[in-house]
Each structure stands twice: as C-alpha cells, then as structure tokens.
Amino acid sequence: MNAASRLASFQDAFAHSLFALPPDAHPLVSGIVRQPAFAVYRNTVMKGCVDALQANFPAVARLVGEDWFRAAAAEHVAHRPPTEPTLLTYGDAFPSFLSTFAPAADLPYLADVARLDRLWTEAHGAADDPVIAPRDFMALDPEALAGARLQPHRATRWAWFADTPIYSIWSRNRDGDGDGSAIEWAGEGALLTRPDGVVMWRPLDEAGGRFLDACARELTVQRAMEAALEVDAEADLVALISNLIEAGAISRIIQGP
C-alpha cells in the first residue's frame, strides 16, 4: 500500500467520515461530506452492519426489542466495524460488548444469550462431518469404548452457564415458541448440533459439557467420564453419552492410541 498516494489519502478521509461526521472533515472529502447525498453511504454502511447483527443475534433482538437492539448495535458498529468481507459471521465481539454496555446492566444474562446466538452461527457454517448413528455406537463392546476417543462433529457447540438459566432464556427467544412457563433460576448449559444439515439444540448439564470438553481435547471415553464425574458424582453416564449420540454431536469413534 502506498500511503502517500492520493487514492489512499482519499480513502482514509472517506472511511473516517463514514462513522464520524466531523465539522472539520478532511479537505479531500469535505466537499463530499457536505452533500446531503453523502448520507446514503453512511446509512447504507450502518444499515448493512446493524442488519447483519440483528440477523446473527435474533434471540438478543427478540429479548430487548428491535429499537433497543438497533441502537445498541449501532454503537457497537461504530467502534468495531466488520473486519471480514462476509457479514455472515459479523459480531464475534458483540457478546462482550453487551457485557460492558451500560444500558444492558439490568439484563446481566444478555451477553450469554448473545454467546449462544454466536454458537448457532458457528454451528450453521461449520464444515460438514459424518454423524455416528446410535446403532453403530451400540455395537461397540464397553471395554473397547472406554479406551476409544469420541470426536465431536465439527458443527457441535456447547456451553455451560453456572449461575443463569441461559439455555431456557435463549431457546425461548431463538425460535419464539416459549410456553411462558416459569424458568427456574439455576445454571444451565446448551448443546447445539447439526444433524441432517439443520442446527438443533437441547439442554446440556455441566457433566455433559465437561465430557465434551474432554472429547475435544482428544481424551479417551474413560477420561471424559472421569471429568464428568468430577463435577457431578451422581451423573448418569449412559444417559449422558446416549444423549450426545442421539443429538448427532459425535462424528467419529477413534479406537486405539
């Protein structure tokens, strides 16, 4: 890049004016910024970014309402414009922005709801992978299984939230079909999977989360079960593993060292 070129200087000044509108705009663009039509560029850029955040964080948008969401999103955009040429994944810093955004102080769960929206986006676009069918899994002899490793599907995502029922809040707002029943205020986790090309979700307890963490670190089933029992000595390991298989969370069983 030739920083001294006229084109580069123009682009520096123009880019700056897209988000800030200084009365003393750089002379290279002051004649442009003064024209009412310059607002088309400012509005298009901002609308494109805010629309992308709204599309990528639908549960957050539903929770706070469209006006609140778009105002918060606009603040985020001005500080953290997209860095990737695709807006499908824009918003990696949006959850942490929400965690420090003063007007969201009354909604301490908002950032974690945003984190689940983010995991949905990751699951949706992740690489394709096979899914282990329950019957393939049942065919394994239990001793061989203990020494095997379960490889999570590349679209599988999970998270555990120790203090807040994030899964209940998120899932009711993600697809909008909450039954309105009371939510018990306790820690919850979420498991997102993509069997048959559609992102699905279900609750996941802390032991399930630890088990998957261990699988992702390529530990054996034996070690993963131990990790699960560390956080919940009463965990039903058969149910835990069946749940993962049934959800399509696992793509391969790797035998041997």
Add this chain to the structure above:
Amino acid sequence: MSQVLTAGLGLKPPHYEAARDCRAAGLWFEVHPENYFVEGGPRRAWLSEIRTRHPVSLHGVALSLAADAVPDARHLARLRALADFIEPALVSEHLAWSAWRGAYFPDLLPFPRTSEALERICANVSAAQEAIGRRIAIENPSHYVRIDGHEWDEIGFLAEIARRTGCGLLLDVNNVFVSAANLGFDSRAYIDAFPASPLMEVHLAGHSEDPNLGERLLVDSHDAPVSEAVWALYERLIARVGPRPTLIERDDRLPDFETLLAERDRAHVAVAAFARAA
C-alpha cells in the same frame, strides 16, 4: 451445462426450494460469493443443489478492487475455492471499494477516477483474475455525490480497464438511471456509449426516492420492481448490442418467487427475441 443464459434472478434463501424446482427456459441464478464463505452446512448445500439444476453466477461485493491496496489474499483464496466448487457461468465485481485498512464497509464506495487509480485497479483486476483463474466482469456502481478530481469519465475508465486486463464489463442499467438522475447526466447517452464487445452481463433492479430528498436523490435500493424507464433503457441497449445474460436483482421487500419470475420473464422474452433476430 451448455444451455444459453438468458435472464436470471438473484438467489435469496427464502426462495431456495422454488428456485431449485423452477424449469423456466434460460433461467440462471446469481449469488454474492461472500454469502457462501462458510466451510459447510445448509447454505453451501443449497447452493450446490441449485447448481446441479441451474447455471450460477458469482457476483462479488467485497473484493474492494478500487482500494489502494492489493486484494485480500484470503478473500481471493475463498473465492477461488467457491468458484472451483460451483463452476460459475459468470464472475463479476464492482468498480468500487469497500474494505480499507482492515475494516469492511458493506457498500460500494466511490473514488476520483484518476490515472493513478486506474493503474491500481488494473493491477487488482489482473491479480483477481489470475487468482481465481477466470475472467471477471466489472460493474458500474450507483453514484450519489459529486466528486472533484475525476480525470476519466466512467465509460472511458471501464473500457480502459477492460482493454488493459482483458476483463469483461457488467452494465447495471438501473445504476445508470439512478446516477444520471443524481448527477445530472443523460442516461440514454451513457447507454449508447457503453462498449459492446466487453459487455458480459446486464443488471436490472428497482430504485426508490430518498425519504428526505425525494426525487432529487434516487437510491439503488433493490426493493422494488424494475421501473418502466429502466426497462426502456434496457431495450434500447439490447437493440444495439444484442442479447446478453440479464439479471433481475431484488434484495429487500422480497416478493414471492413467482412474482420475481414474472419480472424475469420480461427480460427473458427481450433477450430471446433479440437472440432469434441476431
């Protein structure tokens, strides 16, 4: 797939099934490649499925060829991979910039058409064509503001890029109409002067009036049917240059697929009529 491209439609996710199942003659679809820069999953699966039945064109919006910077190598690699996967009938981009010093602005931004800019853009177009191993068509953008310091008019600038790099051109007739209204030039003279031989594709879309400035500022909003004035310019173009693959773009206030298909059929009839006459 050797069928002749007549008129196509921008592909929108709500229309995936209808698009796949449609059997209209000459139909093809165009997508923004950036919307398929994912490693896998349903989006890519849908595009692949539609591609088994219809030609697909890749119309980039973010390569930022008019930025004073080399095109992003990762972007080019992803575009190459998608092109190899889809085997597009056409690949196109814009005479505009949208990425600058690590930030991406989702718009097609203007610049002074200087000889210095021309050198840079030709180098970028050549680098892009080489990286993806395909010819690219470059589109005239919509203009909203007056910019001082142009050394070239837009047609001369585009023609020179095509001459130097071997790239093609994409003429967006609605962009001409919108720009002519906003900047005060004669849209018919522009259409009549556009070079025929590098013209690989034509775009048609709807525009709207700015909510504050009304008819003094037209916006290339892609949220309405193609206007009659734009159809007239299009028919004038095709009568002169002959049939070219023509796309109806619609991105906002999306009607159902059948409505868009009816609009597309109008372009199909025009292209097919001139194709027979030729």
